[in-house]
Amino acid sequence: MTNTQDFEIFLATLPGLEAVLHDEVRTKGFKQARPVPGGVVIRGGWPEVWRANLWVRGAGRVLARLDSFRVVHLAQLDARARRIPWGSVLRPDLPFRVEASCAESRIYHSGAAAERIETAIRETLGAPHAPEDGILVRARIEHDLCTISIDTSGEPLHKRGYKEAVNRAPMRETMAALFLRQCGFDGSEPVLDPMCGSGTFVIEAAEIAARLNPGRARRFAFERLATFDAEAWERMRAVKSARAPAARFHGSDRDAGAVAMSRANAERAGVTEFTEFRQATISEVAPPEGPPGLVILNPPYGTRIGDGKQLSPLYRALGQTLLSRFGGWRVGIVTNEPRLAHATGLPFLPPGAPVPHGGLRVTLFRTGPLPN
Template sequence: MNTDPATDPAANATFEIFVVATPGLESALCEEARALGFAEPTPVKGGVTVKGGWPEVWRANLEFRGATRVLARIAAFRAFHLAQLDKRARKVAWAEVLRPDVPVRVEASCKGSRIYHAGAAAQRIQRAIGEELGAPVSDTAEVVIKARIDDDLCTISVDTSGESLHKRGHKEAVNKAPMRETMAALFLRQCGFTGAEPVVDPMCGSGTFVIEAAEIAASLKPGRSRSFAFEQLANFDAAAWERMKESGAQSPPSVRFHGSDRDAGAVAMSRSNAERAGVAAWTEFRQHAISDLVPPEGPPGLVIVNPPYGGRIGDKKPLFALYGALGQTLLARFSGWRVGVVTNDPSLAKATALPFADPTAPVSHGGIRVSLYRTDPLP
């Protein structure tokens, strides 16, 4: 067993936790980590590192809205060839993390290292786990060990999430090119949304922005309805986990959240998804065209929309009229409201005639690079 704290963070009370972000949204995820009270949040390429122990790993999976997955970094060592990798992998304290009766699989990546064959590296680590711990190896195992060999440094992490964290466990129905919940949450954050103001999405699709906003306002934990890979680890405490899920005050939002779409199927889909998420009481979905959009009664808030764009539906010429109608309606009727528009094309954003600030860094959405265009409160 490796008990050197320098190479085996599992021997310490705290270790590095890597929270994976959608590339381009690292700084927004870092802001979320700060808001959630995680220790030493640092944005890095592909995510955010925080410090903590296993309870923080569980809480990260439960509470992060913008994270894709959570990796617990359990060991790190130098390895210059496969025999050395094999030897040092056997010294990792696998029994502190993995159960001998739960299948495991290993994924490896190599970059700028003398070990360059990722498949061979994964095989060596799998064999080490199998022979030292006795855990079965399976290509379909939910528990995944990730080994990254970068500049001859091998970092061993366990993927504690399992399925991607955008799968909250509520959304059964989706439309074409759905916005992932994780991305929607960070776009809402980048628009300054905290849960205290109404939200309107006039092209709501399957309701992601509206439902996510309502959950934020109600302080509902995003991971409350699903299971995670860490529940199959040796150090999992089921009773502590149940207490964590039940902790924290939930309060009904003081405002409502509104979605509309010209497609009746999208409206029905959104209502079903809101019901499953437990936010139907605070959301409203209606079928109508952009030209019929009016602000709800009450204070101004945020209009956020992910309209069709050229790369998503082919010919973009008809879209200029759609974006123009959106901008015209908002400028005429939504004085005092802020606007966020997600699109891949500056010319489409310009067609709205809305007073956008500079767009955010591009983010990959369904293989298309999109940016968020934001306004201050409209005149």
């Protein structure tokens, strides 16, 4: 594979959010984007791999697909793995590791499959194997079709590089970005999170509005590949897309520690100028001056923080505050309990698919503009 080659690139997301990620990927100009279970596939070369890691907010990781072939036994897998030109992608001086998964295939032992591929790479390329810190080679064998990919991201992409402080049960930045998109947020309106925790929704909204690349402050696994062109990458990173947002982004929380945490995270992200955090209970929350926008929050829910029955009054108070003060604003609430969402009394639109989050399945409940 060279920098000019065209191959499949897989952008992973949580099941249930593929269509939302597909919408984002299309708006950012990637070609032949199509949603598939677990993510979105695009086509391109290594510059598209770099760009996807740098630009796309909703992807959890970016995989470059090296080869795909039918395989029914381990000896066949071994032979095919040795025919992949590993030296065109991996460097012989840097460690690698292999992870495999098998589903409904005659090769059913993922550990044995990973071992065969690892041996093939080691013996054909000479690169060292390191189970902890190597470039990740992924093999997926499903219905006897084996797809070999390189994880070009390294650390998951929700790790933007600014969030040192987190609260309990934090929302991942990638998920927050997709939920914001599902609520129709495009960066042109204010956002308020009245239970802001570590500030994820507010900071993500501010970054979208300021057109800051989500990957601007971190490193990626593709920088350690044989295909990496440091000069071309620096030129790509140097392109300035930032602008001053027309709106401001607000967070509040009853916990002073959460407010301090959000401010620190916003400062590291470089969005302090556009964000505002203050200590307030739900009953004290009021809309900021200016036009209506979006209220979005990830409140406590029963098996996440606290007990479901004890939380009903909190949701009722939230609904009363929003209905009485936030006419014209839209609302998005993330919870795993429809009963709690409906305790708000808010006029929700039909919900989307549940999404896995922290061992639970959560749903985004959305409204249109609330009545004045």
